[in-house]
Amino acid sequence: MAIFLTIWSGYDTNLTIWSRKIDFGATLNIIDKPMRKKDRRAEREKRILGAAEKVFAEAGFGGATMQLIADMAGLPKANLHYYFPTKESLYRQVVQNIFQIWLRAADVFDDADGPAEGIGAYIDAKMEISRAHPAGSKVWASEVMHRAPVIQDYLETTLAEWTDGRMKVIQRWIDEGRMKAVNPRHLLYMLWATTQHYADFGHQIETLNNGPMSDAEWEEAKASVKGIILAGIGVGENP
Amino acid sequence: MAIFLTIWSGYDTNLTIWSRKIDFGATLNIIDKPMRKKDRRAEREKRILGAAEKVFAEAGFGGATMQLIADMAGLPKANLHYYFPTKESLYRQVVQNIFQIWLRAADVFDDADGPAEGIGAYIDAKMEISRAHPAGSKVWASEVMHRAPVIQDYLETTLAEWTDGRMKVIQRWIDEGRMKAVNPRHLLYMLWATTQHYADFGHQIETLNNGPMSDAEWEEAKASVKGIILAGIGVGENP
DNA sequence: GTCTATACACTGATAGAC
């Protein structure tokens, strides 16, 4: 059985960049009973990946150190190299995980029977991901900004196919007269940009907002994004 | 007199990350005549800043090395430390330069006499910056994603004041019934997100687009962004 | 499987000749 609790001592999980300390408030998964080998390995890998996601997001690939990730995960540094042979292999796994979560949000797009429902639900789903996985979104953004050295093949295959498919759906809705004739490609870019902005630029938003966004503020944000974009493509409630 | 030309030998301006080579295609400013001391210093600083902007954008702060920046600028590494004492001071200057360019785009907002003109012109200006200064936009994005260790004070003062001012302008337009009643704050976030996306995620767009965007494609992008957002706030040509 | 100790490469920064 595993107990989740917040640790404030024992490990130093602070990252210092230029004399500003960042407290990760590490939530660590502590084992109180021996597990079966497979479970133990899976649990450790998960813990390492969680710590790595945060550290890569905060410091970038170059700025992240295996030592800090190890401290965050509560393991000796050499242990990381046992589960993930190199820093790059660990990073690669983090990026792939995010990509999967992000792709899964696409399902709501396909299950919908019209643009208002489909695009509205897609915005909701992407906004929820921005809130639940801000670190993952940042790692993804950083990877793309650095010219996708690790996941370029995903961009060229999976993402390209996904984009083509969704563009066809949007074009069909346009042809059926169910939404305004906009450029499907740039509509998709706008959906990605606006929703991921709340994760990637979360620190800027938090600063301008004088603190973290509350539940109500997240609802307001979702409603604002949906309101403007749906009205912008001619399917808003008050067009 | 200064001649601008592209150098392909003499300096190795390639950055290798995990066995993928990135060619910066360095354009270096070569001096063929002695300048006055002040001019020479200004010219060198500008060259260093240009190289630094590219390297910081491509590799992040942690991944960037002074050696690579020096190679890009065509100077010995120790010379960098003469003009900019530390890596951080060089980085700080790069971020500040971008922030100034970015703020200057705000002028069109104030000079306008209505939402269609003001917000339309702001989108145009921000899109032009994304095209002209993609590296700068990426450095800015990276800085904010890493919790703004260097320019936090700018966020809290200059940017906060700018945001408040522009929110008041939008609110006035709403009160005067010249646009739909949307949340001004989230409208601003949407403007930033959509326009900067074309710089920060330029590599992804380029991949999906099978190559760099042409002049016509940039015009199409601008028209798409303006079309959806302006219609979304009720000031489009075909509401 | 886990951890300690360490090898080896590279980085930012500087001293000091010119």
Added chain:
DNA sequence: GTCTATCAGTGTATAGAC
């Protein structure tokens, strides 16, 4: 002002005891 040579510190990764 410029550049060569070099230092001190830190990083990833691994060897080898347990």
